[in-house]
Amino acid sequence: MATDAQMSxxxxxxxxAAGQLLAAIDALDALKTEWDYADLGNQLPTDLASxxxxxxxxxxxxxxxxxxxxxxxxxxQGHGTNLVKIK
Numbered sequence: 001m002a003t004d005a006q007m008s009x010x011x012x013x014x015x016x017a018a019g020q021l022l023a024a025i026d027a028l029d030a031l032k033t034e035w036d037y038a039d040l041g042n043q044l045p046t047d048l049a050s051x052x053x054x055x056x057x058x059x060x061x062x063x064x065x066x067x068x069x070x071x072x073x074x075x076x077q078g079h080g081t082n083l084v085k086i087k
Contacts, residue, residue: 019087025075028068035065 002010035041044058045051075083 015086018083022075022080022083022087025068025071028065029072032065032068035061 041058041062044061046057046059048054048056048058048061
């Protein structure tokens with residue numbers, strides 16, 4: 001059986017992770033804005049090895065932004081409220 005300290009530590013870690021998740025999505029949203037405004041999707045080379053990221057393509061980055069937008073959509077449907085409450 002978990003001790004009070006273990007249970008409290010677990011809840012503290014969940015709260016911290018929820019805050020980190022929200023902050024990460026906010027950071028990705030800001031970077032997507034920069035991607036759009038700087039037209040990086042058209043400026044970056046297809047293969048990102050030449051800019052220090054071997055094994056990645058600009059399509060991979062764009063797909064990451066699409067995934068982040070999908071997560072934001074879930075957050076906007078009420079899941080964000082759940083995470084804000086516990087952070």
